[in-house]
Amino acid sequence: MKILYVTSEASPFAASGGLGDVMGALPPVIASAREDVSCDVILPLYKSVKEQYRKDMKKVADISFYLSWRKTGASIYILKWHGVNYYFVENHYYFDRDRLYGEGDDGERFAFFSLAVLEFLRVSKTVPDILHANDWQCALSVIYLKTELSHIPELQSIRTVFTIHNIEYQGKFDPYILGDVFGLDNKYYSIVEWDGCINLMKGALTVSDFVSTVSPSYAKELCYDYFSFGLSPMIQSISDKFVGILNGIDYEAFSPENGLDIYRSYGVEDRKEGKAYNKRELQRELGLPEREDVPLIAMITRLTAGKGVDLVLHVMDSIMSEDVQFVLLGTGDAVYEQAFSAFGDRHSAFKPLIRFDRGLSKKIYAAADIFLMPSKSEPCGLAQMIACSYGTLPLVRSVGGLHDSIRPMENGFVFSDFNAHQMLDVLQSALKTYRDKKCFDALSDRAKKSDFSWQRSAGEYLDMYDNLVK
Ligand code: GLC
Numbered sequence: 001m002k003i004l005y006v007t008s009e010a011s012p013f014a015a016s017g018g019l020g021d022v023m024g025a026l027p028p029v030i031a032s033a034r035e036d037v038s039c040d041v042i043l044p045l046y047k048s049v050k051e052q053y054r055k056d057m058k059k060v061a062d063i064s065f066y067l068s069w070r071k072t073g074a075s076i077y078i079l080k081w082h083g084v085n086y087y088f089v090e091n092h093y094y095f096d097r098d099r100l101y102g103e104g105d106d107g108e109r110f111a112f113f114s115l116a117v118l119e120f121l122r123v124s125k126t127v128p129d130i131l132h133a134n135d136w137q138c139a140l141s142v143i144y145l146k147t148e149l150s151h152i153p154e155l156q157s158i159r160t161v162f163t164i165h166n167i168e169y170q171g172k173f174d175p176y177i178l179g180d181v182f183g184l185d186n187k188y189y190s191i192v193e194w195d196g197c198i199n200l201m202k203g204a205l206t207v208s209d210f211v212s213t214v215s216p217s218y219a220k221e222l223c224y225d226y227f228s229f230g231l232s233p234m235i236q237s238i239s240d241k242f243v244g245i246l247n248g249i250d251y252e253a254f255s256p257e258n259g260l261d262i263y264r265s266y267g268v269e270d271r272k273e274g275k276a277y278n279k280r281e282l283q284r285e286l287g288l289p290e291r292e293d294v295p296l297i298a299m300i301t302r303l304t305a306g307k308g309v310d311l312v313l314h315v316m317d318s319i320m321s322e323d324v325q326f327v328l329l330g331t332g333d334a335v336y337e338q339a340f341s342a343f344g345d346r347h348s349a350f351k352p353l354i355r356f357d358r359g360l361s362k363k364i365y366a367a368a369d370i371f372l373m374p375s376k377s378e379p380c381g382l383a384q385m386i387a388c389s390y391g392t393l394p395l396v397r398s399v400g401g402l403h404d405s406i407r408p409m410e411n412g413f414v415f416s417d418f419n420a421h422q423m424l425d426v427l428q429s430a431l432k433t434y435r436d437k438k439c440f441d442a443l444s445d446r447a448k449k450s451d452f453s454w455q456r457s458a459g460e461y462l463d464m465y466d467n468l469v470k
Helices: 018-033 106-124 136-146 186-192 200-207 216-221 232-237 271-286 309-314 316-320 334-346 358-367 383-389 400-405 420-435 437-449 454-469
Strands: 002-006 038-044 058-067 070-081 084-090 130-134 159-164 197-199 210-213 242-244 296-300 325-329 350-353 370-373 393-397 413-415
Touching: 002 018, 002 106, 018 038, 018 084, 018 130, 018 454, 038 106, 058 106, 070 106, 084 106, 106 136, 130 136, 130 454, 136 159, 136 186, 136 200, 159 200, 159 454, 186 200, 197 200, 200 232, 210 216, 210 454, 216 242, 216 400, 271 296, 271 325, 271 358, 271 437, 296 358, 309 316, 309 334, 309 420, 316 334, 316 420, 325 358, 334 350, 358 383, 370 383, 370 420, 383 393, 383 400, 383 437, 393 400, 393 420, 393 437, 413 420, 420 437
Parallel strands: 002 038, 002 130, 038 084, 130 159, 159 210, 210 242, 296 325, 296 370, 325 350, 370 393, 393 413
Antiparallel strands: 058 070, 070 084
16 A cells, blocks of 8 residues: 655655644654555655755656646655655745745645646656645645546546644635636536635545544534634534544654753653753753742743633733743744743743744753643644653643643643633642642653654554555
């Protein structure tokens, strides 16, 4: 069984969030799970892909094709990585940009990418049994397959899976784009139409043979308006081909044992001393008082409403009136960046670090005592799992993947309503627990032993693939 993952990011080549982590970790695990399974991944060759990877890539094809009336083309490169063939689609016009997304022509860029993938499959005659597309950027790869390209014999045997990593981003466009940019005939409008717009995620949900999302709880939540950003009727209508499978984390990248990026490595046995050392070093680096006895709270997050940052801002003064230190790392909406920066000026024990910094993030995971993640909605969330791996106790809202991975007083602290004072209550009781050293240590040890490895979920993915090719 041959599986092709179509994705707009894959770590370590290009990543802006959780999708990149998933596409860097899941395919190698699936590929090594069974003798009869092989995996390929295909993604755009962005400008940001580092030379250390580019130098080992080999060109395997030059393709040319029409995207609507635009004559265009791409070179396809291959790089073997952890037992998986990673293919890269090179087109300087579309992908030599300073960022992965957020360009005015994202619709056209990812239509191009999706069509290039299928054109490459056609000419190279290496057709997978399963094409597994992720998020709206790759939705057109399954849509083209079942519409404009459905007459191509070489592609007809392909079965398709589409995964929702975050339903907030659906790929919505003005209807005029259908023919002029996507090159889709008007007769296909009803497949991609939702609320009078073109909605690529809705199109992919319609035509895919199977659909998944990244946690069982999020799969249930998506049936409700509150979580679905308008797509709940669609989700309800596909219940017979929809599952939630919990993500895992890549323990090679996120373990204090390997010491990567942190001040000192540690394991289960010396977790206490290891964390104390890392805490002291981080305090020194950030100019915080070097105190072992003060609880260090951390947040590493995109600063957007979905991550629940409003709750934190609402009770920030109360949090900082406790004897705590608080480090926040992340970028996002300007209002939040400014609000947190302003709190940094008011409270010397609060350090807002408004930037994206992978190395520093690991130092914070290693140093912190409590990891705050009060999301409004969380498809899966990886940070709470990473925190556990560093023996840092997550304090989460019970939603989506947070609900499926963190259990109160087992490997973290949990509150249920999207309510700032409920969060504050649970935080205050966590601080009480912190002062009960024995109890807090036992919890940290248990969190550290939580198993969020991909091996756990790989079986569920393989079952889904097996059922599709049967
Ligand atoms: C998105 C979701 C996040 C999930 C990740 C990987 O970034 O917001 O919850 O963990 O995708 O699936």
